[in-house]
Every structure is written in structure tokens, then in C-alpha cells.
Amino acid sequence: MRRLSFFLLFVLLVVTSVKAQEQQRPGQQPAPETGEKFKIGMAGYSFVKLNDLDKSLATMQRVDVHYLCIKDFHLPFKSTDAEIAAFHAKLKEKGVTGYAVGPIYMKTEADIDNAFEYAKRVGVKLIVGVPNYELLPYVDKKVKEYGFNYAIHLHGPDIKLYPDAEDVWNNVKDLDPRIGMCLDIGHDTRNGKDPVADLKKYHTRVFDVHIKDVTGNTKLGYSLEIGRGVIDFPAFVKMLRKVGYTGVCSLEHEKDMADPFMGIAESIGYFRGVIEATKKK
């Protein structure tokens, strides 16, 4: 019995000392964007080929990213309130906040109605959308009704709707100031524009940003890991600071989408390296 007591005491001491040592170990530093006004996130679309919420969240945890723009393959439009609550609970468990929904294509007034109701039930105040041009007055009406921000996703030369930031600006500048853009810096570049200059020009209507890199400034340019293309990220990060952007820069990773893990990590790492190295000390 005495032997057992000694043994238990010994075990207790070892456990306590290991615990104490663990507590003393210094941990990971805060991410470089912690001190910035803007945040880093993930565009849910990056995970479309995985189509697996657990793997998506695990990937975000590994790269220490905590904001997700929710795509409907992760949370279908028809989700019940209970399903939405379960979704948020799962995100919270992984330290992730769903900050917006979209991009959502809207070809009819009914699509717009559904999107606003969906966003309201999901509990976000930002919709990333692609409304047909002729529906913009209706979007304007809904924005006034719900009080949400509406960020139009620009998509370069691939589709006819909203090729670049200038096109969005021209179409929304006379509408409610809560209608603006999700500045996709890759597609803006692929339409021959300079996303740094466009951020400067249009920042009052930039409510979301998709970060990515592209190989060229035409339709032939394709999306790849940040740092491997033609976009000037140091200049872009400096401009984010200069205009005081307070939204999220969400990585929309579109290469190797069935196995996007290393590409996502490299892109997030590069962007954070640029943030750190361009800080004024």
C-alpha cells in the first residue's frame, strides 16, 4: 500500500512538472495581420472540389485563418434554422466566423429575394452577389430594406457580367452607397486593369476582396499561388493600409482544386510575409 502511494505521488509529480513546463513554453505569435485593419479569410469557393466542410475547416485551422465567405455547397440555400445553427456551431468549434455569403448569381427578382432572406437567416450583413444588370434597381431597393452591404463580384473577361472594378463602379455609383464590389484582384488583372490603382479609386465601395495571383493581364492569364504571378502584392498591401480597408481579404484559390492544401498554405504564407515586411516599424 505504501509502495502504491509512493508510486502515485511520483506520477502526480511528473504530471505536474510536465504541465508546468508546457505552460511555460512560449506559443505561436499572433498572425501578422492581427495589427492591421483588414483581415485574412477564405472564399468558400476554394473548397468547391473538396466539398467537405470538415476538411475545409481543418485546412483553415492549419493556416490559422478565421474568416470564411460561405458558399452554398457548404450551407445550402434551403437549410433550416436548425441546420444553420449547427453550421455556425461547427465553425465556432474551429475558431472560424462566417462573415458573408456568396458569390451568389441572381438572374431574377426571386433569386434576389431568396439571397437576402438566406443572408438574414444565416445572420451575416454582407452578400457577395452577381445580379443581372437590369436587376440593380431591385438590389438597391432590397439593400435599403435589409440594411446589408452588397458586394458585386467582378469576373474578368470570362463572362459578360461585371468584367472589372471600373464596370462595377460605373453601374453602382449612383445607387445606394451600400452597393459596391468584391474586388477580385485576379480577374481585374485579367481584364487588363491594375487592382492597386482600382483599390485606390474605388475603395469607398470595396466591401470584400478576393486575393489570388494570375499569370497574365489578359483572358489567357490563369490563377495560381500568390507570388507566382504578375500581381504586385507589396503595392497592394500598402494600398490596403493607405485606404484604410477594414474588410476581409479572402483567398480564392483556384489551382489544383482537388488537392488545394499546399497552394492555399503557400498563398497565405506569401501574403503574410508581404504584410510583415511592409509594416512601418
Place this chain on the structure above:
Amino acid sequence: MRRLSFFLLFVLLVVTSVKAQEQQRPGQQPAPETGEKFKIGMAGYSFVKLNDLDKSLATMQRVDVHYLCIKDFHLPFKSTDAEIAAFHAKLKEKGVTGYAVGPIYMKTEADIDNAFEYAKRVGVKLIVGVPNYELLPYVDKKVKEYGFNYAIHLHGPDIKLYPDAEDVWNNVKDLDPRIGMCLDIGHDTRNGKDPVADLKKYHTRVFDVHIKDVTGNTKLGYSLEIGRGVIDFPAFVKMLRKVGYTGVCSLEHEKDMADPFMGIAESIGYFRGVIEATKKK
């Protein structure tokens, strides 16, 4: 028959046009370190738990890294010349150059003899080694005989040999100038030193660099993804340029070693982001 001819002609036209379009597509940009005097590589040790050369090389290809410090689990000391040739051929296929061997621990003169003969047969002119202190005069003799550079790997407070850059310097400064150090910036930091200041002080004897990050400047600090720890990478990269370092900065990734892919990608991305953002334009 005529139909078949038309069909074949059609296929030919389609194939030709697709090929032409592919050729026009702009490709990936050169890596940010292409314009630098130093290179980015991988310390083979990062792959010790994979212990799979194909996976290691595939990982290097994905992160566009082309220099490998060869560890013996990838190429055993007793490899025949044919095995060594096959190893190099496999690396070449993946665009990788084995630029050095090691780290190799050397506790006897025989170990040193073997290491130099191994390096000679492998065809590299740089050995990363950890010789017992009392064997340094023998290393000096071998360096003169073979004409190789010998980089002593420093290992922080974990082992008694060569805790930091200062210790290596003090032990080698009166020996042949080809005996110097592999500056492991993580372990140097964990021994309470500043690797940026040490690179400046000792650069004439820095023949290899291990890049990594660590959480603290004591033995309790542990290794993790570059950018998540306490090392000042912008300052380090600027110092690499200032001293004109011409060797390799090899990532020695020591976290999640059974599944190191995302950590390696994030680290390489961060380091390249810092290189790009600190370039003088």
C-alpha cells in the same frame, strides 16, 4: 473514306489550335529569389519522417524549390557509385540539385574519413557536419586535402556541441577559412542569440543556412512555420543581401513531420513574400 479524312483533318485542326493557345498562355513568374545571390533549398532532414524520396521531390516540385541538402536516409553512406548516379538522375528529373550532404555527426577520425569520401563520391563540395570538438584539427587537415567547405551545424541548447554561431566561430576562426558554419537561425535564437546580428558578424564563415522559425529565445522555444515565431525575417533577408550571401537558405521544417506539406508550403511562401517585399525597386 472521305468522311474519315475530314474527321481526321478536323481533329488535327482542333489539336493544333489547342496547342497554339496553350503556347500563348503566359506561365508562372520566376521565383522572387531568382534575382538574388542566395538560393532557397530544403534541408533533407525535413523529410525524415516521410522517408520517401519520391514524395520529398514531389513536395519540392510543388513549392518550386530546386536545391536539396542530402541526408543519408535518402542516400545511404554505403551507396554504390551506380546508386549515387541513379539518385542524381532522379533528382535531375524533378529539377532538383543535391548541393551538399548532411548534417553528419562525426565522433571519430574514421567518421570524418567516411564523410569526406562520401561527399566526394556524391560529387558535392560542401559538407554539413557536427564533429566532436577535439576532432577539429583533423577536419582542418581533411579540408586542406579535399578542398571542400565544411559547415558546422549549430544546434542550440539541446546538445552540448556547438550551441550557437558564436561558439562555432570561436572554435573555427583560427582554422582553415573553409571551415565555417551552417547558420541554423532557429537554434541560434533558441540559444538566446540574434541570427541577424550573427550573420553580419560571422558571414565570412557562413556556408549554409537553415531557415525556420521558433516560438522563443530559450530552450523552451520550439520550431514552427516561418512567420509564426519570433525571428525577424525581413531583417534577416535584408542582411543576407547586405553581406552578399551566395549560398543556399534551406528550410529545415520540424513541425508535423509526418504531414509536413502545408507547413513547408506556408514557410516557403512567407520567405518568398518577404524577399519580394524587401526588394529595392
